[in-house]
Amino acid sequence: MVRFEEVTKLYPPDITALDRVSFSVERGEFVFITGPSGAGKTTLLNLILRSELPSQGEVYVEGRPLSRLKPRHVPGLRRRIGIIFQDFKLLVDRTALENVALALEVQGLSLREGRHRALATLEAVGLKGKENKYPPQLSGGERQRVAIARAIVNRPALLLADEPTGNLDPRLAEEIIELFEELNARGTSIILATHNQSLFIERHRRVLVLDSGRLIN
Numbered sequence: 112m113v114r115f116e117e118v119t120k121l122y123p124p125d126i127t128a129l130d131r132v133s134f135s136v137e138r139g140e141f142v143f144i145t146g147p148s149g150a151g152k153t154t155l156l157n158l159i160l161r162s163e164l165p166s167q168g169e170v171y172v173e174g175r176p177l178s179r180l181k182p183r184h185v186p187g188l189r190r191r192i193g194i195i196f197q198d199f200k201l202l203v204d205r206t207a208l209e210n211v212a213l214a215l216e217v218q219g220l221s222l223r224e225g226r227h228r229a230l231a232t233l234e235a236v237g238l239k240g241k242e243n244k245y246p247p248q249l250s251g252g253e254r255q256r257v258a259i260a261r262a263i264v265n266r267p268a269l270l271l272a273d274e275p276t277g278n279l280d281p282r283l284a285e286e287i288i289e290l291f292e293e294l295n296a297r298g299t300s301i302i303l304a305t306h307n308q309s310l311f312i313e314r315h316r317r318v319l320v321l322d323s324g325r326l327i328n
């Protein structure tokens with residue numbers, strides 16, 4: 112699904128965000144990426160999205176080398192990837208349903224079909240009955256569920272999550288990870304970056320450890 116081959120990412124003048132990183136994530140895998148602040152986790156996700164290009168080495172997504180992907184094919188790549196951030200990035204003046212349905216608009220789905228799919232997805236993440244609430248009327252955990260619904264409504268092959276439980280208390284964080292487990296069980300590949308070890312301890316998932324841009328495990 113994703114392969115890094117000796118990937119180095121430099122930021123001028125002297126930051127080595129990633130240093131000769133190599134790993135693969137197979138289709139259907141659920142992998143955690145951890146390491147302290149500044150270790151390179153977000154940079155690694157940005158490279159998969161082709162928001163950044165490597166200084167050296169190559170990133171492959173579904174076998175395609177991203178440095179050779181034509182700019183006009185980048186939107187197509189990103190449509191196959193769902194993204195979830197720590198700070199949700201929801202539109203506060205749109206309802207939960209609208210936030211999720213908007214992700215489908217670009218696909219040319221009819222409004223009716225879009226709302227139908229958005230509603231089903233909100234239900235799948237445990238938000239039945241909350242579809243007409245605006246983000247400020249929802250709890251932190253509920254807002255993160257809306258963000259997850261928005262990321263998966265397109266049925267992406269791959270889900271990237273960057274500190275998706277960062278602002279949530281441990282119980283809600285656990286619930287969100289359970290939700291990822293369910294998505295993974297239904298076939299979505301997941302790469303989840305977090306500095307919070309309690310999220311993956313005892314989960315028996317593969318954990319990639321970054322330290323100062325180096326993969327140390």
Ligand SMILES: Nc1ncnc2c1ncn2[C@@H]1O[C@H](COP(=O)(O)OP(=O)(O)OP(=O)(O)O)[C@@H](O)[C@H]1O
Pocket residue numbers: 122123126127128146147148149150151152153154155306
């Ligand atoms: N656009 C950029 N320009 C310059 N330096 C950057 C840029 N993006 C990241 N860096 C630097 O690269 C290094 C890795 O950053 P990155 O955000 O990938 O780490 P992280 O592990 O995600 O950290 P955090 O957990 O704090 O988000 C850091 O030293 C950071 O300051």
